[in-house]
Amino acid sequence: xxxxxxxxxxxxxxxxxxxxxxxxxxxxxxxxxxxxxxxxxxxxxxxxxxxxxxxxxxxxxxxxxxxxxxxxxxxxxxxxxxxxxxxxxxxxxxxxxxxxxxxxxxxxxxxxxxxxxxxxxxxxxxxxxxxxxxxxxxxxxxxxxxxxxxxxxxxxxxxxxxxxxxxxxxxxxxxxxxxxxxxxxxxxxxxxxxxxxxxxxxxxxxxxxxxxxxxxxxxxxxxxxxxxxxxxxxxxxxxxxxxxxxxxxxxxxxxxxxxxxxxxxxxxxxxxxxxxxxxxxxxxxxxxxxxxxxxxxxxxxxxxxxxxxxxxxxxxxxxxxxxxxxxxxxxxxxxxxxxxxxxxxxxxxxxxxxxxxxxxxxxxxxxxxxxxxxxxxxxxxxxxxxxxxxxxxxxxxxxxxxxxxxxxxxxxxxxxxxxxxxxxxxxxxxxxxxxxxxxxxxxxxxxxxxxxxxxxxxxxxxxxxxxxxxxxxxxxxxxxxxxxxxxxxxxxxxxxxxxxxxxxxxxxxxxxxxxxxxxxxxxxxxxxxxxxxxxxxxxxxxxxxxxxxxxxxxxxxxxxxxxxxxxxxxxxxxxxxxxxxxxxxxxxxxxxxxxxxxxxxxxxxxxxxxxxxxxxxxxxxxxxxxxxxxxxxxxxxxxxx
Amino acid sequence: xxxxxxxxxxxxxxxxxxxxxxxxxxxxxxxxxxxxxxxxxxxxxxxxxxxxxxxxxxxxxxxxxxxxxxxxxxxxxxxxxxxxxxxxxxxxxxxxxxxxxxxxxxxxxxxxxxxxxxxxxxxxxxxxxxxxxxxxxxxxxxxxxxxxxxxxxxxxxxxxxxxxxxxxxxxxxxxxxxxxxxxxxxxxxxxxxxxxxxxxxxxxxxxxxxxxxxxxxxxxxxxxxxxxxxxxxxxxxxxxxxxxxxxxxxxxxxxxxxxxxxxxxxxxxxxxxxxxxxxxxxxxxxxxxxxxxxxxxxxxxxxxxxxxxxxxxxxxxxxxxxxxxxxxxxxxxxxxxxxxxx
Numbered sequence: 001x002x003x004x005x006x007x008x009x010x011x012x013x014x015x016x017x018x019x020x021x022x023x024x025x026x027x028x029x030x031x032x033x034x035x036x037x038x039x040x041x042x043x044x045x046x047x048x049x050x051x052x053x054x055x056x057x058x059x060x061x062x063x064x065x066x067x068x069x070x071x072x073x074x075x076x077x078x079x080x081x082x083x084x085x086x087x088x089x090x091x092x093x094x095x096x097x098x099x100x101x102x103x104x105x106x107x108x109x110x111x112x113x114x115x116x117x118x119x120x121x122x123x124x125x126x127x128x129x130x131x132x133x134x135x136x137x138x139x140x141x142x143x144x145x146x147x148x149x150x151x152x153x154x155x156x157x158x159x160x161x162x163x164x165x166x167x168x169x170x171x172x173x174x175x176x177x178x179x180x181x182x183x184x185x186x187x188x189x190x191x192x193x194x195x196x197x198x199x200x201x202x203x204x205x206x207x208x209x210x211x212x213x214x215x216x217x218x219x220x221x222x223x224x225x226x227x228x229x230x231x232x233x234x235x236x237x238x239x240x241x242x243x244x245x246x247x248x249x250x251x252x253x254x255x256x257x258x259x260x261x262x263x264x265x266x267x268x269x270x271x272x273x274x275x276x277x278x279x280x281x282x283x284x285x286x287x288x289x290x291x292x293x294x295x296x297x298x299x300x301x302x303x304x305x306x307x308x309x310x311x312x313x314x315x316x317x318x319x320x321x322x323x324x325x326x327x328x329x330x331x332x333x334x335x336x337x338x339x340x341x342x343x344x345x346x347x348x349x350x351x352x353x354x355x356x357x358x359x360x361x362x363x364x365x366x367x368x369x370x371x372x373x374x375x376x377x378x379x380x381x382x383x384x385x386x387x388x389x390x391x392x393x394x395x396x397x398x399x400x401x402x403x404x405x406x407x408x409x410x411x412x413x414x415x416x417x418x419x420x421x422x423x424x425x426x427x428x429x430x431x432x433x434x435x436x437x438x439x440x441x442x443x444x445x446x447x448x449x450x451x452x453x454x455x456x457x458x459x460x461x462x463x464x465x466x467x468x469x470x471x472x473x474x475x476x477x478x479x480x481x482x483x484x485x486x487x488x489x490x491x492x493x494x495x496x497x498x499x500x501x502x503x504x505x506x507x508x509x510x511x512x513x514x515x516x517x518x519x520x521x522x523x524x525x526x527x528x529x530x531x532x533x534x535x536x537x538x539x540x541x542x543x544x545x546x547x548x549x550x551x552x553x554x555x556x557x558x559x560x561x562x563x564x565x566x567x568x569x570x571x572x573x574x575x576x577x578x579x580x581x582x583x584x585x586x587x588x589x590x591x592x593x594x595x596x597x598x599x600x601x602x603x604x605x606x607x608x609x610x611x612x613x614x615x616x617x618x619x620x621x622x623x624x625x626x627x628x629x630x631x632x633x634x635x636x637x638x639x640x641x
Numbered sequence: 642x643x644x645x646x647x648x649x650x651x652x653x654x655x656x657x658x659x660x661x662x663x664x665x666x667x668x669x670x671x672x673x674x675x676x677x678x679x680x681x682x683x684x685x686x687x688x689x690x691x692x693x694x695x696x697x698x699x700x701x702x703x704x705x706x707x708x709x710x711x712x713x714x715x716x717x718x719x720x721x722x723x724x725x726x727x728x729x730x731x732x733x734x735x736x737x738x739x740x741x742x743x744x745x746x747x748x749x750x751x752x753x754x755x756x757x758x759x760x761x762x763x764x765x766x767x768x769x770x771x772x773x774x775x776x777x778x779x780x781x782x783x784x785x786x787x788x789x790x791x792x793x794x795x796x797x798x799x800x801x802x803x804x805x806x807x808x809x810x811x812x813x814x815x816x817x818x819x820x821x822x823x824x825x826x827x828x829x830x831x832x833x834x835x836x837x838x839x840x841x842x843x844x845x846x847x848x849x850x851x852x853x854x855x856x857x858x859x860x861x862x863x864x865x866x867x868x869x870x871x872x873x874x875x876x877x878x879x880x881x882x883x884x885x886x887x888x889x890x891x892x893x894x895x896x897x898x899x900x901x902x903x904x905x906x907x908x909x910x911x912x913x914x915x916x917x918x919x920x921x922x923x924x925x926x927x928x929x930x931x932x933x934x935x936x937x938x939x940x941x942x943x944x945x946x947x948x949x950x951x952x953x954x955x956x957x958x959x960x961x962x963x964x965x966x967x968x969x970x971x972x973x974x975x976x977x978x979x980x981x982x983x
Contacts, residue, residue, distance in 0.1 A: 134658050136914065138665075139962050141921030142939065142955050149943050149951060150673035226807055230925055233809045235943055245807075252813060252929075262817060269810035277805035284801075295788050297877030299892050375887055406889035414887075419880035422899050424977060433898065434888050481884075 024289045031285010037278030041271070045092040052086035057242060066261040076263035078247070079254040087242050088267055094243035095275065098159055099225035105163025106220050107170055111213055114174025119182060119201060128171065136168045141230060148236040155238040158231060162224050170216045174209055181208045215286045222279040229272050244268040296378050303331070303381035305374075305395045316388040319348040320524050321372070321410070321492050326385035328364070328371050330595070339596035341367045341380070342548045344622070347541075349492065349524050354515075356535030356556070357528045358571065359545035362592045365528050366415075368545070369494050373410055374402050389492075408438040411485040413478075415497035420481055421469040428455070428465035431484045438488040454483040458513060475506035482513065486521070496528045511538065533575040536560065544568050547593045547603030550622060554630040564625060564632040566610045602635070610636060644974060655967040662959045667732050670952050703728045741953035746945045751953040755935065759957065761829060762934030766923050768850065769857030774912070777862045778905075781869025782896065785904075788874055796866060803863030808922045812856045812929035819852045827931035853930045860922055861915070868911050873904040906977055913969030916962045 025031055044051060053074075054060055059081050060073075067077040075084035113132065117125040147161050181187060187204050195203075231237060232245030233252070251264035314324050326345050329338040342364040349355050357365050370376050372387050374394065387394040389409060394402065414420040422430060428451045435442055435450060442450070452462045458479040469477055478498055485493050495514060499507040515538050518525055529535060535542055535556070542559045544551040544567065552565040563569050570588045590607040593599055599606055605615040614635050623637045624630070703726055735741070741751035784796035820826055825848055834845050876882065877900055885899045920936075927936030935954050942950040 133654075134661050137658055137917065137963050137966050138662060138959050139917035139920045141918075141924060142958050145924070145939060145943060146669060146951055146955050147673065149946070150669065150948075222805075227921075229807050230809060230921065233807075233925065234928060234940055248810060248813065257813075257817065257820065265810075265813050265817060269807060269813070272807045272810065273802070273805050276807075277802060280801055280805055293871075293874075295874055297785070297788060297874050298882045298886055299786060299877050299895060300788060373887060375883060400891075403889040403891060406887055408889065412887045414880060414884060420884045422881040422885070422903070424902055425899075433890075437889060437894075484888075 021289060025285055028285035028288045030281045031288065034278045034281025034283070034285055037274060038282055041092055041275050041278065042096065044089055045096050048089045048093055052083075052089045054083040054086040056086070056090045057082065058086070066256065066259045066264065068261075069263050075267045076261065078261075078264045079250055079256065084247075084264055084267055087247055088244070088271060091242050091244045091247055091268060092271060092275075094155070094241045095225055095228060095245070095272065098155065098162065098228040098243065099221045099275070101159045102162035102166065102224040102228070103217055103221040105160065106166035106224070107213060107217050109164070110167030110170025110216075110220075111174050111209075113167065113171040115178055115201065115205070115209065117171070118175040118178025119197070119205065125175070129175065132168050132171045135165070136172075140165045141227065144227060144231060145234060145236060148231060153236050153238055155241055158228060158236075158238065162227050162231075166220055166224060166227070170213070170220060173212060173216055177209050177212045178205060181205050211286075211290050215283055215290060218279050218283040218286065222276045222283075225272065225275055225279075244271045298375075298377070300378035302374065302376055302378060305382040306384065307386075307395070308384045314386060316386075316391045316393075317348060318391075319388070320351050320353075320390065321349040321526075322388040323347050323368070323372065324386045324388070326368065326371060326387065327383050328367050328376065329381055329383050330377075330379045331381055332379060337596060339594075340548055340598060341595050342371070344385070345543075345545070345548075345550050346385075347543050347553060349526060351491070351524055352518065352522045353540045354518060354525045354527060354538050356532075356539035356542040357526055357545065358530065358532055358535060358542060359551075360530055360592050362595070363545045364548040364595070365545055366496055367548075369412065369496050369526065369528060372494065373406055373412060374399075375412075404438075407434055407485075407490060408488040409490055410492040410494065411488070411490040412494040412496060413481045413485045413498045415500050421477060423469055426466045426468055427472065427480045428452075431455075431480075431487050434484060434487040450487075454486055455480070457486065457517070458483045459509075475502055475509065478502060478506075478510055479513065482510070482517075486517065489521075490523070492524045492526070494526045494528070497530070499529075499534070507534075514538075531575070532571050544571065547598065548595055549603060550631060550633055551604065552630075552632040554625075554632075555628060558628070558630050562630075564623075564630075564637055565604075565634045566608050566636070567604050568632075570609070602633075647974065648971065651967055651970050655963050658963050659960055662956065662963070663733070663736065666952060666956050666959075667729055670948060671728070703731065736956075741956070742949035744947055744950050746942075746947040746950070751949045754950060755938065755953050755957055758934050758938050761932060762923055762927070762936060765850065765853055765857065765926070765932060765934060766919055768854045769861065769922075770912075770919065772854065772858040773861035774865055774908075776858065777865025778869050778908070780862070780866040782873055782901070782904075784866065784870040785873035785877065786892070786896065788870075793870075797870065800863035800866040800870075803859055804867070806860055807925075808856065808860045809925035809929050811860060812853070812926050815852050815856050816929060824852055825849045829933050849932075853926050853932050856926050856929075857922060861919070864911070864915070865908065868908055869904065872907045873900060876900045876904045879903075902976065906973065909969060909973050909976060913966050913973075916965045916969070920958050920962060 060077060060083055062081045064073075064077050064081045065079060067073055069076045073083050073085065075088060078084050078087065113128050117128040144161050144165060148158060151157050151161075182205065187200060190200050190204055228237075228243060229245030229248070232243050233249045235249060235253075237243060237246040237249060239246075245268075247268040248265065251261070251268070256262075256264040311325075316322060324346050326342060327340070328342040330341055331338045345364075345368060347355060357368070359365050367376070367380065371380070371382055372394070374382075374397075376382070382395055385395070389405060394405065397405070421427065428448070431451045431454060432447050435447055436444075448465070451465055455462065455465055460476060460479055460483065464472070464476070469480075472480060482493075482495075482498070493514075498514075499510050502510065511534060514525060514527070517523055527535060527539065532542075539556045541554065542556050543553045544559070544565065546567045551567045552559065552563060554563075559568060560572070563572065567588075570586070573586045574588065576585060588607055593603055593606070599616075601617050602608070602611075602615040602620050605611050608615065612635070618635070620633045620635045622631050622633050625632060625637065739752050741755070743749070744751055744754055747754065780796050780800070784793045787793045816826060825831065825845075829849050830842065830845050831849075834842050837845075882895060882899060885895045890898070923934065924936035924939055926932065927934045928940040931937060935958060938950055939954050941947070942954065
């Protein structure tokens with residue numbers, strides 16, 4: 001179980017840490033509900049003598065057997081003429097006691113085993129984990145039944161049997177957490193300065209294992225309560241105390257069913273469900289704090305496209321692909337301001353052209369590309385602008401129409417080749433899938449040959465076709481993705497940082513390959529990268545993005561020789577130039593702005609070397625420079641003119 | 642490590658676990674005080690000859706184990722006995738011949754009693770598991786697909802409640818409901834049915850199975866739903882799902898061809914780990930519905946203190962769970978090609 005350990009700041013005092021924990025926890029409605037349910041039943045158990053109208057196991061009247069609920073007996077009476085409500089209230093004490101003490105034993109054993117195995121490793125770990133594996137497979141309830149049947153069925157025995165058999169999952173969970181913590185920096189540092197093992201365990205490891213142990217404890221308590229009730233029901237409970245399970249055993253075995261006395265059967269079980277459900281909900285809440293999950297995924301419906309109706313509907317140009325005034329926001333449910341990921345970006349792409357899209361990470365490049373194909377995550381929304389492909393407005397298409405265009409018209413090569421391929425299907429199969437989807441009339445028997453041909457095009461041998469992605473190297477996976485992108489003869493390929501994770505030699509191969517394919521097949525390519533050097537050789541046009549807006553957009557030679565935006569100039573300075581070997585390389589200090597906390601005025605102003613007063617006050621508009629489509633957004637342009 | 646070696650290792654490990662259970666089973670019933678055969682021997686009212694007769698009958702005249710000189714620094718047992726003449730050896734020898742002793746209550750061989758009942762339990766668990774897995778997976782897929790909508794929240798809430806139900810209690814409630822709705826309340830078949838045509842007999846069994854299977858399905862449904870949901874949400878947020886979406890596949894195609902198989906992997910592990918709990922559920926359900934399986938054999942044996950049955954049933958159940966676990970491991974290997982080369 002991996003957890004976000006950053007939430008537990010070790011240096012903070014306990015009180016502050018608890019407060020932080022509580023603030024996160026109280027946002028989980030399930031967790032709070034569980035805590036309330038649990039508190040209620042614990043209070044009932046503590047104040048049992050005050051709540052119960054009759055004494056513990058007090059027979060009210062032997063003639064009042066199985067009397068239905070009334071004002072006198074809230075939950076009716078049982079087979080011995082006892083008040084079910086009183087027994088229920090006292091039964092809470094028994095069930096909770098067994099649950100808490102048994103879980104305490106399990107947690108101590110499991111926690112110790114897990115810590116020792118994880119921290120010391122080697123033979124200890126081997127022995128403990130093997131033993132844990134064995135105990136995990138042996139079914140616990142039958143074993144508990146055997147042991148309790150062979151010993152005295154006293155409450156103490158039951159607690160010990162349940163406790164001694166319930167530690168296995170805890171040991172496993174604690175071990176993996178200890179392993180994770182052990183290799184973290186502050187532990188390694190403590191070891192390096194020679195801290196004792198006891199010190200490291202108690203001061204460094206235990207505080208980080210503790211939260212997981214708490215979640216685990218909640219689970220173990222609920223299992224212990226369920227096990228106790230099952231044992232009691234099977235006739236192995238302590239006959240001198242009346243737990244909820246024992247009440248059910250008596251009622252079921254002594255004719256409540258035939259007497260129609262549902263109250264004697266329903267209420268005790270209701271108590272068990274209440275506690276177990278409360279614990280489960282509490283566990284979910286705690287888990288949410290330790291291991292926050294967003295629960296979002298790629299199949300969730302995307303948000304509808306919004307258009308600025310005030311603007312006249314633009315007329316598409318003759319270009320193959322055209323983005324016009326595209327703005328994309330990431331919205332959230334918590335009422336915070338949306339993150340303005342892309343604002344008012346436009347570009348055109350003609351047949352056989354290569355557009356370089358350049359900028360640092362977090363400048364909205366990928367968001368823009370995903371929006372072209374309407375593949376934004378569920379929080380992303382196109383709030384303005386149009387995308388034209390062959391003059392057709394993609395932002396107005398339905399999901400079904402969009403699926404026709406995806407891959408057969410515009411395909412995309414993602415970055416991070418490892419996860420972009422499905423690990424449990426062969427590469428060839430995943431390429432064939434695209435062909436079958438978009439060219440239904442393609443002769444089935446010809447598909448393997450076509451897949452081999454595509455792989456050959458990117459330099460992958462035919463015998464690798466039926467291999468799984470994990471059998472490929474990183475460069476091969478990237479090339480396989482390119483082969484897949486070519487499968488349905490698209491007119492446009494979007495290559496989203498396809499070379500970022502690869503070494504220089506492979507990078508060069510992939511770039512050459514894309515350039516070759518462009519010339520051979522007449523493809524238009526959008527090449528996304530943060531490396532200006534890469535695009536110099538191949539691009540026709542370059543779009544430089546900064547903080548979600550267009551910094552500069554021009555033909556490639558204009559960008560290199562006559563750039564107007566300081567950001568473009570700084571980017572150029574950051575890359576080596578073979579023709580000027582003595583030139584000093586510089587990097588731009590600072591980071592791109594957070595898209596949900598953009599600075600006032602120009603987004604680049606905080607890092608700009610040529611910044612002046614106006615930059616902090618007013619956002620620069622897009623300036624046309626010359627007649628060949630050179631665009632830059634910088635106040636300096638007005639100044640120089 | 643190649644596949645054959647991995648499977649052989651798992652198989653060897655399962656055999657080792659079975660041996661452990663066999664030894665544990667032997668010592669549990671000899672170290673713990675409850676067995677009346679031995680309690681009876683200590684009864685001061687018995688004559689010496691009677692005690693001796695009982696000891697011989699239950700094999701208690703033999704030493705428990707040989708001393709295992711080479712293995713153990715503490716001297717256990719007597720070193721001057723033939724190891725082949727110890728209680729432990731006789732127990733193991735009997736096991737290999739399929740002998741599990743004689744029931745105290747019915748005086749029938751335990752193996753015969755259990756053999757009759759084993760298949761009834763397999764039938765109940767099989768039907769319940771299949772139903773709960775199918776419905777649980779379907780609900781989980783639905784909840785994951787519609788994540789963060791009210792349909793999702795409803796499915797999750799229902800699953801949490803189902804998870805929290807004590808199995809036997811749900812059985813009792815359903816039995817209570819069934820008793821007023823004409824369902825048979827106990828057993829596997831109506832007496833006298835064996836003379837009826839086969840189809841009618843099956844119908845009768847199905848009617849008897851309905852409530853136990855329903856109980857079983859509801860109890861295990863919740864967990865499968867929750868696991869399937871979270872596993873599928875994880876898979877659906879992977880990059881390769883975005884690739885599939887970019888390829889123009891419909892949501893249904895993505896679920897069917899790219900997400901389900903991957904999301905099933907954690908479920909297979911959970912099903913394997915759950916097999917032990919599964920048996921726990923079967924014991925409770927059989928006790929409530931008097932379903933003539935291993936679970937009710939245990940329930941009855943507990944009531945009658947019939948220890949040979951208890952010992953035999955525990956052994957049989959433990960071995961069955963270990964084997965089923967091994968099979969689940971094989972399924973995992975078959976589902977996930979990555980495991981083969983690890």
